Amino acid sequence: MKEVNIRKIIKNLFFYLIVFLVVILFILYLFYLREQKITVEIPMDSKSNIYKFISEKKLDFSYTIKKADSLFAIREYVEAESLYTKAHDFSMKSGNERLKGITLIGIGASKDRQSEHEEAIELLNKALEYKNSMDSISLSRLYFNLAVSYHKLNKIAEATENYTNAVKLNSKNAEAYYNRGYIYSENEYEKAIKDFTKAIEFLPENAELYNYRGDCFFYKEEKEYEKAIKDYTKANELNPKGYKYIYNRGTANYYIGNYDEAIADFTEAIKLKSDEPSAYYLRGVLFLETKEMYDEAIADFNEAISLKPDNPYFFFYRGIAFRVQKNHDEAMTDFNRAIKLKSNDPDFLLERGNIFMKQKKHDKAISDFTKAIKLDSLYYRAYVNKAIIYKENEEFDKAITDFNKAIKLNPNDTISYYYRGITFAKKGNLEKAKEDMEKTIELNPDDTLAKRELKEINNLIEDLNKQKAR
Numbered sequence: 126m127k128e129v130n131i132r133k134i135i136k137n138l139f140f141y142l143i144v145f146l147v148v149i150l151f152i153l154y155l156f157y158l159r160e161q162k163i164t165v166e167i168p169m170d171s172k173s174n175i176y177k178f179i180s181e182k183k184l185d186f187s188y189t190i191k192k193a194d195s196l197f198a199i200r201e202y203v204e205a206e207s208l209y210t211k212a213h214d215f216s217m218k219s220g221n222e223r224l225k226g227i228t229l230i231g232i233g234a235s236k237d238r239q240s241e242h243e244e245a246i247e248l249l250n251k252a253l254e255y256k257n258s259m260d261s262i263s264l265s266r267l268y269f270n271l272a273v274s275y276h277k278l279n280k281i282a283e284a285t286e287n288y289t290n291a292v293k294l295n296s297k298n299a300e301a302y303y304n305r306g307y308i309y310s311e312n313e314y315e316k317a318i319k320d321f322t323k324a325i326e327f328l329p330e331n332a333e334l335y336n337y338r339g340d341c342f343f344y345k346e347e348k349e350y351e352k353a354i355k356d357y358t359k360a361n362e363l364n365p366k367g368y369k370y371i372y373n374r375g376t377a378n379y380y381i382g383n384y385d386e387a388i389a390d391f392t393e394a395i396k397l398k399s400d401e402p403s404a405y406y407l408r409g410v411l412f413l414e415t416k417e418m419y420d421e422a423i424a425d426f427n428e429a430i431s432l433k434p435d436n437p438y439f440f441f442y443r444g445i446a447f448r449v450q451k452n453h454d455e456a457m458t459d460f461n462r463a464i465k466l467k468s469n470d471p472d473f474l475l476e477r478g479n480i481f482m483k484q485k486k487h488d489k490a491i492s493d494f495t496k497a498i499k500l501d502s503l504y505y506r507a508y509v510n511k512a513i514i515y516k517e518n519e520e521f522d523k524a525i526t527d528f529n530k531a532i533k534l535n536p537n538d539t540i541s542y543y544y545r546g547i548t549f550a551k552k553g554n555l556e557k558a559k560e561d562m563e564k565t566i567e568l569n570p571d572d573t574l575a576k577r578e579l580k581e582i583n584n585l586i587e588d589l590n591k592q593k594a595r
Contacts, residue, residue: 189215193231197238206235226255227263234270237277245274265295272304281308292323299327303334310337314345332363336370343377350381368398379407384415402432406439413446422446437466441473453480471497471504478510487514505534509541516548524548539568543575550578555586 193208209231216224233248249271256264272287288305291298306320321338328334339356342349357374361367375390391408394401409425412418426443433439444459460477467473478493491514497507512527528545531538546561562579565572 190227190231197231197235200238202235202238206232206239209235222255222258223263226252226259226267229255230263230267230270233274237270237274240277242274242278246271246278249274261294265291265298265301268294269298269301269304272301276304276308284308297327299324303328307337310341314341317341318345330363332360332367332370335360335363336367336373339373339377343373343380348380350377353377354381366397368394368401371397372401372404375404375407379411384411387411388416400432402429402436402439405429405432406436406442409446410442413442413449419446419450435466437463437470437473440466441470441476444476448476448480453483456480469500471500471507474500475504475507475510478507482510482514487518490514503534505531505538505541508534509538509544512541512548513544516544516551519551521548521552525552537568539565539572539575542568543572543578546575546578546582550582550585555582555589558582559586 189208189212193205193212196202196205196208209228213225213228213232216228229248229252233245233252236242236248237245249267252267256267259267268287268290272284272291275281275287276284285305285308288301288308291301292305295301302320302324306317306324309317309320318338318341321334321341325331325334325338335356339353339360342353342356354374354377357370357377360370361374364370371390372394375387375394378384378387378390388408388411391404391411394404395408398404405425406429409422409429412422412425423443423446426439426446429436429439430443440459441463444456444463447453447456447459457477457480460473460480463470463473464477474493474497478490478497481487481490481493491511494507494511494514497504498511501507508527508531512524512531515521515524515527525545525548528541528548531541532545535541542561542565546558546565549555549561550558559579559582562575562582565575566579569575
């Protein structure tokens with residue numbers, strides 16, 4: 126009896142073992158099918174039924190779209206477009222409205238990145254027909270890509286409108302804020318600052334965003350140089366090899382009066398990019414205007430000129446450095462070069478006129494000052510210099526006329542009052558000469574020349590009064 130029971134137990138165990146092994150093999154087979162992505166053939170009478178079956182079972186082309194998205198992300202736009210197109214063909218047969226819209230977005234965006242902007246816009250507008258079936262993120266992407274295409278065609282109004290639609294649908298669309306901010310940065314600086322600030326929330330490691338926002342603080346009507354410097358510094362921290370970030374900070378430091386910091390920034394910029402003339406030029410201007418380091422300034426202007434010999438301002442400022450060093454021949458050569466490159470700049474003509482004055486070539490000097498005034502009728506310094514020549518030539522009425530014009534344009538110019546006073550004195554109009562000297566001293570109490578002239582004029586008036594009393 127016991128032997129029979131043992132046999133029965135063994136038989137049952139063997140049966141369960143077989144079942145267990147079959148189950149394990151079946152599970153392994155399923156895993157194999159999954160890994161090999163083998164598609165089980167479905168016995169249907171027509172292709173339309175197959176697409177219907179797949180659609181109903183939710184076996185869509187998501188893998189194809191994801192692969193296309195990956196290719197798009199690495200800028201393989203031709204391959205991405207091909208996969209999006211395959212997915213779109215499937216969507217048209219399956220009737221999946223959402224898939225139709227999404228694939229059209231992919232095709233349109235791929236076309237745009239291949240510089241086929243008009244065709245991209247056509248495809249993306251067609252995708253809008255399916256907007257009711259799309260989620261807000263997909264629709265935001267649609268409007269963003271539509272904006273990009275319009276932007277590249279320089280259709281700014283349409284681009285701005287579509288970037289705005291993109292951020293309304295997806296408030297985290299950093300690229301839309303970025304690009305709309307770039308559009309606003311042309312002249313609507315406050316709006317641009319808001320957009321760049323929003324983009325920075327989502328892309329805090331993007332150096333360009335800080336740089337662009339810094340530019341807006343720099344160029345806006347009410348300048349905020351300190352904020353600009355802060356943004357340029359952050360951009361430089363994120364990308365220490367970015368030449369323009371350190372160069373822009375140097376420019377902001379220059380305008381705010383941080384001259385030593387500006388020189389340091391331009392020096393660092395030159396180390397980063399030694400073939401860029403602008404940093405040499407601005408460092409040269411700082412050496413010239415704030416340090417009286419004329420040889421160093423000339424060396425920087427020389428370097429800038431060697432890199433870009435068609436820039437008139439490089440010659441102009443080197444000419445000023447030569448003039449300050451009393452090297453008038455070299456200064457004249459540089460001013461002539463500057464004027465040849467840009468004949469309509471009144472500053473160039475004024476400086477050349479000054480050299481003509483020192484060379485006693487009065488007719489040529491007056492000609493340059495007159496041309497400068499024609500270019501800029503408010504250029505009071507040209508009136509002053511022309512008037513001084515008339516005074517030296519003893520053409521006192523002409524001199525007084527030009528001094529009057531200069532004073533009208535700049536009522537606080539002490540040079541005009543001083544020299545008009547001298548001119549009145551030479552004409553014998555001592556009372557008016559006295560008034561002008563007193564005005565000069567009122568504007569500049571430390572003007573020793575005006576005080577000395579006033580003393581002499583008062584002595585002459587006193588002597589005349591004594592003569593009249595006799």
